[in-house]
Amino acid sequence: MSIYFIDGKFADKQEISISVDDRGYYFGDGVYEVIKVYNGKLYTANEHIQRLFESADKIKLSVPYTEQQIIEIASKLVENNNLDTGHIYLQVTRGNAKRVHQFPNPSVQPVFMAYALTNPRLVANMEVGITVKSVEDVRWLRCDIKSLNLLGNVLAKQEAQEAGCFEALLHRDGVVTEGSASNFFGIKDGVVYTHPATNLILNGITRQTVMRLCQEIGLPIEEKAFTLREAFQMDELFLTSTTSEVMPVVAVDQSLIGEGQPGVITKKLQEAFAAQIPVPIGKN
Incomplete structure (x- = not known):
């Protein structure tokens, strides 16, 4: 019931x-x-x-x-x-x-x-990583509002699913914005990048948590947009959301990112995030 x-x-x-x-x-x-x-x-x-x-x-x-x-x-x-x-x-x-x-x-x-x-944790996906499909971001210009108007997100997610991918990587005029239900991060030469919290993305709560964790563990992070072309050249990619936590992206449009497996920095952030999770009552 x-x-x-x-x-x-x-x-x-x-x-x-x-x-x-x-x-x-x-x-x-x-x-x-x-x-x-x-x-x-x-x-x-x-x-x-x-x-x-x-x-x-x-x-x-x-x-x-x-x-x-x-x-x-x-x-x-x-x-x-x-x-x-x-x-x-x-x-x-x-x-x-x-x-x-x-x-x-x-x-x-x-x-x-x-x-x-x-809704159990997606541990298996977190361990091996997921694939995404790039999709043109044709949504309205107030993506900072978590409204019920999600048809653009739905269509992007469906396109990704039909391609056998976990998520859609949205880009507007070639600039990566976010996912259909997630935020995206790229890692290049040890620096973590993510789109600034403008009207073009939803400022995810997990996104904010990960940015804080980067600062706490000494990872340089920049709110700086990157292009779809630059996304393919990242050493690591990952997405964040309430249900996906820190999810490694190992391929975009069937092209491998880095070595095609979760990267060292992404794993470090996964560990830092997991340490934030409340423990069962009565346990330390």
Whole structure:
């Protein structure tokens, strides 16, 4: 049995219904977040929830709960669903209203929904690395907003999947931006590079964690965009996301990166990230 949270109450999934007039359904008029859970504990929850509010503010959407209330809801979902390793999905839409493009006037109550999902760590992929396919980035120009408008991401991910790849490596006019659901990093001559946190990418929470880890372990890192051509010449490539953590990229468009296996620096960052993961209750 899966316990969800919607309209101010916890309920079994079978009891949940969404109105056909929800603006999230009509327009993708809403925002979302995904919080990782390790060993029954929320990981970087505050950062994710703060970004939820930031995304909502950018589209003039009011979140109907405080940050602390959302923490409590997420924690309760972990408990009610006996979640060990997985994630909590949070979503806020502008609410139920007649289908017109402009905001409802008068405004309506936003719809807040959350649920828990078991999602084990992708350890096997992390050990051997994954392949990606380069795809032209044709999304809108506000990728810094974690909105429900994901059709461009969906199409890119599907193109990668049809090519037998794990992820799409997006590039705009030949400049690497991010993945369909991840951030990308390149390593050249011991320096770690990643696209600056502009409107062209989502400033990933795991991205921010990895940048901090680079500083802590003494790895030089630059927020500097690199081209697709430069990506092929990197010594190492990796992507980051809430569900993929630090994921080595061993090939782009069937061309090997470096020696075609996870690199030394990527492995060092994987180890540093793993050290951040909350341990099971009662263990050190």
